[in-house]
Amino acid sequence: MVAYKGVSCARCGHPLEGAYYDGCPACKKKGFNVNYETKYDCSGMKLPPISDKDEGIYRFKDFFSLPENAPHVSIGEGNTPLHRLDRIGKKLGLNNLYMKDESKNPTMSHKDRMCSLIISKALADKAPGVVISSTGNQGASTSAYCSVAGLPCVIFTTPNVSPSMKTWMQAFGAFVFVTPTMEDRGIIMEKLVQEMGYAPASGLIDPPIGSSCFAVDGYKTISFEVFEQLGGKAPDWFIIPISYGDTLYGISKGMHDLEDMGYISKLPKLVAAEVFHSCENNLSAGNEIPVEQPSKASIQTSIATGKVTFQTVRAVRECGGLASTSNDDEALAMQQELAQTEGVFAEVSSCASLVVLKKLVAEKKIALDEKVVVLITSTGIKTPDVTQLYVPEIPIIKPTIEDYKRAMAESYHHPL
Numbered sequence: 282m283v284a285y286k287g288v289s290c291a292r293c294g295h296p297l298e299g300a301y302y303d304g305c306p307a308c309k310k311k312g313f314n315v316n317y318e319t320k321y322d323c324s325g326m327k328l329p330p331i332s333d334k335d336e337g338i339y340r341f342k343d344f345f346s347l348p349e350n351a352p353h354v355s356i357g358e359g360n361t362p363l364h365r366l367d368r369i370g371k372k373l374g375l376n377n378l379y380m381k382d383e384s385k386n387p388t389m390s391h392k393d394r395m396c397s398l399i400i401s402k403a404l405a406d407k408a409p410g411v412v413i414s415s416t417g418n419q420g421a422s423t424s425a426y427c428s429v430a431g432l433p434c435v436i437f438t439t440p441n442v443s444p445s446m447k448t449w450m451q452a453f454g455a456f457v458f459v460t461p462t463m464e465d466r467g468i469i470m471e472k473l474v475q476e477m478g479y480a481p482a483s484g485l486i487d488p489p490i491g492s493s494c495f496a497v498d499g500y501k502t503i504s505f506e507v508f509e510q511l512g513g514k515a516p517d518w519f520i521i522p523i524s525y526g527d528t529l530y531g532i533s534k535g536m537h538d539l540e541d542m543g544y545i546s547k548l549p550k551l552v553a554a555e556v557f558h559s560c561e562n563n564l565s566a567g568n569e570i571p572v573e574q575p576s577k578a579s580i581q582t583s584i585a586t587g588k589v590t591f592q593t594v595r596a597v598r599e600c601g602g603l604a605s606t607s608n609d610d611e612a613l614a615m616q617q618e619l620a621q622t623e624g625v626f627a628e629v630s631s632c633a634s635l636v637v638l639k640k641l642v643a644e645k646k647i648a649l650d651e652k653v654v655v656l657i658t659s660t661g662i663k664t665p666d667v668t669q670l671y672v673p674e675i676p677i678i679k680p681t682i683e684d685y686k687r688a689m690a691e692s693y694h695h696p697l
């Protein structure tokens with residue numbers, strides 16, 4: 282049984298007739314850029330057995346929109362752990378705090394769930410290659426899946442991307458180019474799509490309307506897994522770091538599927554953790570179409586934008602969720618705390634979810650017994666230059682106890 286029921290505009294319901302990545306022509310006439318979304322009817326369906334776990338996200342293929350004969354380009358994405366964060370939870374007074382650790386995916390980020398579907402669909406559509414505009418995680422993931430599929434991968438990035446992220450993207454064989462501005466990336470990317478038939482692995486339009494609606498469905502599997510890992514329950518709160526918000530929106534779609542199947546009776550409150558109030562201000566202003574918020578450079582590169590999609594704001598609004606911010610100092614301090622109390626070295630952008638959690642607890646918006654899941658989207662090992670901002674320089678010592686004690690005191694300020 283397949284739940285997929287076609288594609289229509291997320292705002293006005295206009296059915297898909299052309300390419301999904303151009304946005305809805307009916308809305309565009311009114312000056313709005315809005316993406317299409319996939320529609321599903323999951324009533325009467327059941328989640329597949331957990332015993333089929335080896336299939337990764339494709340265990341949930343009946344909840345995707347891939348054609349039946351589409352290949353499954355997989356390198357072991359999904360099935361990431363859900364840990365209890367007992368030490369941070371205790372400090373905050375929370376009794377049920379969990380972390381969904383997406384850094385355990387093949388290219389160490391949640392993007393693998395989406396990119397696997399993008400490349401599977403590109404093969405099914407017989408695209409000659411894949412093109413993406415990326416600051417790191419999604420580029421690396423697209424490149425890895427293209428290597429398995431045998432498709433060329435072209436990545437447009439910006440000059441300020443960290444050297445490790447550039448290496449990470451190139452390691453899988455992608456052709457990486459830098460353009461002077463963010464806007465230039467979209468312009469050249471669109472040419473490859475329109476003139477060369479390449480499949481886009483990220484959005485083309487500015488203001489952004491989100492990634493391919495077919496592929497965002499990969500994030501539904503985060504919701505399905507969390508539901509299973511919590512013993513057949515949804516969390517009360519799910520805090521998610523967002524850029525334009527594909528991840529939060531995909532998770533929301535998964536929660537809707539669970540509700541339609543009768544597994545849960547109410548949606549968890551989804552919280553957007555961001556840097557520049559993009560979701561927060563659009564929510565509070567009640568904007569039908571999001572308005573860009575002011576932004577500047579940030580070390581939280583994966584989420585540092587003033588833009589957010591229509592679907593993301595709607596998803597937060599409809600579940601009674603919230604949005605709040607994380608500044609660079611807070612995110613860095615949280616990266617250190619998470620690594621040094623829970624043993625998880627997360628990408629600094631990912632730590633926004635825990636920064637926002639702390640704020641919501643301090644504001645008494647989260648009750649202490651409520652079940653809270655924070656999403657960690659990627660690993661800190663991808664951006665060591667950021668962590669080096671706070672770790673001390675490693676001292677060189679002579680092999681004597683005296684020199685060891687001197688260096689311990691000078692470099693680490695430790696009494697031993």
Ligand SMILES: [Zn+2]
Pocket residue numbers: 290291292293294295305306307308309315
């Ligand atoms: Zn529309």
